[in-house]
Amino acid sequence: MSKIKHAKINDLMGKKGLDAVLISTQGNFSWFSDGGRGHVAMATESSVASFFITRDEVFLITDNIEAQRLKEEELPNLDCVIKEHFWHDRDQRDKIINELCKGKNVGSDTDIKGMTNIAQDIAELRYVLTDVEVSHYKELGKDCGEAIGKVCKSMKPGLSEFEIAGIMAKELYSREITPVVLLIAVDDRVERYRHPLPTNKRVEKYGMIVICGRKYGLIASVTRLFHFGKLSDELRRKHNAVVEVDTAFIAETLPGAVINDIFAIGQKMYADKGFPEEWNYHHQGGPAGYAPRDFVATPGNMNKVLKPQAFAWNPSIKGTKSEDTIITTDGKPEIITTTPDFPMISVKYKDEVWERPDILEI
Template identity: 40%
Template sequence: MESLNRQAEFEIKTTRMRQLLAEKQLDALLLQRVSSIAWATCGADVHINTAASDGACALLITPDQQFVITNSIEAARLENEEGMGEQGWHFEVTPWYGNENRLAELTNGKRIGCDGLYAGGQNLSAELAWLRSQLTQPEAERFRGLGRLCAESMQEAIRAVQPGMTEFQISGLLAGATESRGAQAVVNLIGTDERIFQYRHAIPTDKKLERYAMLVLCGRKWGLICSITRLVHFGPLSDEIEHKMRAVAAVDAAMIAATRPGNTLNGVFAEAQRAYAAQGYPDEWQCHHQGGLAGYEAREITGTPTTGQSILMGQAFAWNPSIKGAKSEDTFLVGEQSNEIITVVEGWPMIEIEIGNKLFQRPAIWVRD
């Protein structure tokens, strides 16, 4: 059944890509980014270097053909382990040491659309991000699996955190918990104590934890990326931290409540601005992006005051409102009746927010002795 679902999903993807070609009056679509290739192949892993955006192969799709352009190092794994052989891709393989530019030959004289920059090509990165955000049913199931994995990884790591650990050590806990479950910690941010108040993107350092730690994870598997943030505090919370956490939870709940079919990303953003103001922090949204559509990039499309894309059933979102010293973030799917949080950490303390006679639960800070 899984292979049948994957084949049906693959046919949906190829149809969408060829429709894009027809709309843009192009001869071929060139995909080189890890995210685009994973999407087009229903989850193939083509990364080698996690610091690189481009994969270990390129895909070229025409109205009647589909090519994988790669070298002799990668071809067998892509064909066998990543399932690209059974999808009907035609492999164009060159020696790893050769100077042949097979891609240039295949694209010569063609009007090319690309998922980024390519000489002579039309950049369709925005259009492809929108396509990647429109999840099929099998993708939604994979996203749920990844959400559980990321939540379990966060739970394991944060339970092991102790005062005196460096941020590097905490980062290692989070990376180890994630990687041991078969995912990649493509974003692994750790802030402790005053650094949580100073920096929205706290890259781990050798600073030792005293009382307060924030762990941020973007985990990747099957090409999909799931985001989650949790905070832990040793000893009683100050009134300031508790107030800010409740405020940011209210903003997050307002954004999740507004993320429904028929609304737009900038419509949700406007709701966030109103919620920030209502909580007494009208300018905090200006200090960090607020998240947006999730998918094969950490954010396929980031919400802004001018982002007018419509919200569709089945899409994934990860909003991440923050107030200096506090943050709230989970990944969720837009469902028929309500939204489904897929990064629920079992047993985590929660804050209840009532919006329109509905209760929303958002993560609190875990207070430990």
């Protein structure tokens, strides 16, 4: 595991007056282990193992089902003591934790009696990416952008949303990416629902694919849209507007900028393009990393943009949307989920031209 992460935990312990930290959630497990997968079931935030971290030692607490696999496949360079218990003996697990905690002031990323909840403090440690994480994220983003583009180009009328979801999932898994969010809408459902879980509805003219793909514990978000035949004038007007809103969000995501100020600029762009109320009907995104969003940006949020930090903005106007994942730099943000050979719209913002994905006409 990363000495950088251990040093960050040690620094946090010093600030909070702690002697040890217990990490038990999937995102934090992956963060501390530089990408180890701490899950079996995806539909839970809990990890199948916990890290107990002191200033000088790290202990891995897990059951006998997971211990060998974690050691050999997820954490091959693990430098820690494994505390293993039988899967059916919850009391033994509690005893291990109690013995490790004896005489210590302990912080935890979950609510545990007798421990200080430091979930938000650990989340904030994740915001600034390490060099390794930036490299991993760029690899993930490239693969997500390519995968969703390939699927959009393969679309045929008559496919159901579930079938499209299956094609998308296959494309992601073939790249060793786990789809933790996979939303599909076709035709009128693109307008009706902003979080469209797939159904058996079959596509006739228009479709939207939304993915949050996870690899190395990091999560990249992308939305792409496809249309059979020429777009209507109204859909063209809406999509041209939403990519301008997205461009404003992206371009203003600079180190030191305040989330509240970026949000206000996005709101103004919605209004300038003739859609002043649309921001009310779906969240606009925010910082990303070991969760699809570390938090959702809102008016009044005074957090500052850090560097390097991942963001995924996702403005939408009824019937269309624009979304990519970016990483902040010393200069302009880098879009890491670009899709090769996909139609683009050139958007001029503050004397600079940005390329944003158009709707693919098939």
